[in-house]
Structures are given as C-alpha cells and as structure tokens.
Amino acid sequence: MKNSVKEKRLKINMTQQELADEIAVSRQTIFAIETGKYIPSAILVLKIAKTFKKKVEDIFNLEKGD
Amino acid sequence: MILIPFGLIIWCLTQLGYFNNILKNQIGNTTNLYSAVLIISFFSFLIGLYFLVFVKEKQEDEFIAHIRLLSFQRATFLQFVYFLFAFIYMLIFKKEPSGDAGLEMFLILSILSFWLFYVLYFNISLFLIKKKANEEQR
Numbered sequence: 113m114k115n116s117v118k119e120k121r122l123k124i125n126m127t128q129q130e131l132a133d134e135i136a137v138s139r140q141t142i143f144a145i146e147t148g149k150y151i152p153s154a155i156l157v158l159k160i161a162k163t164f165k166k167k168v169e170d171i172f173n174l175e176k177g178d
Numbered sequence: 179m180i181l182i183p184f185g186l187i188i189w190c191l192t193q194l195g196y197f198n199n200i201l202k203n204q205i206g207n208t209t210n211l212y213s214a215v216l217i218i219s220f221f222s223f224l225i226g227l228y229f230l231v232f233v234k235e236k237q238e239d240e241f242i243a244h245i246r247l248l249s250f251q252r253a254t255f256l257q258f259v260y261f262l263f264a265f266i267y268m269l270i271f272k273k274e275p276s277g278d279a280g281l282e283m284f285l286i287l288s289i290l291s292f293w294l295f296y297v298l299y300f301n302i303s304l305f306l307i308k309k310k311a312n313e314e315q316r
Contacts, residue, residue: 128311140304141241143311150241 114173118146120164135159182230185223192216220286227293235304245303253296260291 121131128142135156144150145160152160161168191197192215235242264284 136237137239137241138235138237140307140311141239143314144241144307147310149307150244153240156240 113148113151113178114175115145115148116171117142117160120166120171121146124164131160131163134163181222181226185219185221185226188219189216189223192219227290227297230297231293242304245300245307249296249300249303252299253292256295257288257292261288264288 117131121128128139128146132139132142137156141150141152145152145156157168157172161171164171192212197212197215268284
C-alpha cells in the first residue's frame with residue numbers, strides 16, 4: 113500500500129513529532145508509515161486522514177499486488 | 179534489572195563450585211544451602227529477565243506491538259534452530275552438551291534462549307528504527 117503521508121505533512125508544515133502527538137503514537141511509528149515499513153491499522157489511517165482533513169483514499173492507495 | 183546479572187553470576191559461580199570450599203569451612207554440610215543458593219539465584223535471574231521482557235515502552239502503540247509480535251516469531255524460529263543444532267550435536271558426539279547435567283542444562287538454555295532472542299531482536303529492531311528516524315529528522 114502506497115501512501116502520501118509525508119507529502120501531506122510537509123504541505124501543512126507539520127513535523128513528524130507534531131503528527132505523532134496529534135494521533136497519539138510515537139515518532140518512529142510515523143517514520144515507519146512514511147517509509148512504507150509498516151502498514152497502519154484502520155483506526156490509525158482514519159486518524160491520519162482526519163488530521164489532514166482529507167479522505168482516506170487521497171492519502172492511502174492500493175498497489176497492484178495488494 | 180539488577181537481578182539479571184546478579185542472579186546469573188551467582189548461579190554460574192555456584193554451578194562451578196566456587197562457593198563449595200568457603201561454605202564447607204564455615205558450615206559443614208552444605209547440600210541444602212547449596213541447592214537454596216542455586217534455586218534463588220536462578221529464579222532471581224529468571225524474574226529479572228521477565229521484567230525485562232514485559233517492560234512497557236514510553237509510548238506503547240500499535241507499531242511497537244507489531245515489532246513485539248515479529249520478535250516473538252523470530253525468537254520461536256531461532257529457538258527451533260537452536261534445538262536442531264543441539265540435537266544434532268548430541269547425536270554426532272553421542273554425549274550431552276555439557277558434562278553430567280547436560281540435558282538439564284540444554285533444556286534450561288532452550289527456555290532462556292527464547293526470551294533472550296526475543297529481548298535482543300526487539301531492542302535491536304527498535305534501536306535501528308529510532309536511529310533511522312533520527313537521521314531523517316536531521
């Protein structure tokens with residue numbers, strides 16, 4: 113699953129730590145999501161989308177193999 | 179935390195018979211005391227290890243839970259490899275891994291190896307991801 117969390121975060125001048133605090137996770141979790149090392153749960157995905165005020169599918173996209 | 183090295187060192191020294199002469203000179207018959215020292219030191223090591231295994235991170239989120247699960251899987255696999263090699267060793271050399279109490283020692287080590295692999299894998303993974311995250315931040 114691809115995601116554009118980093119792009120969306122940088123667009124609103126938000127740091128990883130600020131995003132992490134907003135959705136109550138650690139900074140390494142945000143790093144792992146942005147680099148694709150970890151696929152977040154539905155709860156976290158919804159929280160991220162809510163923070164960016166976007167739809168989930170605007171941030172997270174399925175790839176061919178998924 | 180201090181229980182781990184303290185317990186392990188006392189247990190190893192007692193197993194090696196380090197305290198035999200000291201205790202014999204002062205008390206006489208030391209069989210019960212010897213067993214008590216062995217049991218207390220080993221269990222203090224085990225309790226310390228369990229504290230280390232089940233200690234919570236500052237922020238225990240779903241990613242940490244994911245790494246914990248991964249560490250459990252890897253530790254299980256490594257323990258299986260350990261079992262395999264230990265049995266092959268016993269089969270080839272037709273003796274137990276370490277002298278008289280070999281099988282007992284082998285089983286104790288197999289229990290400990292699982293938790294040690296788990297702690298090591300979990301902490302190394304977390305350290306690496308934190309390091310990479312910090313590098314990217316700069």
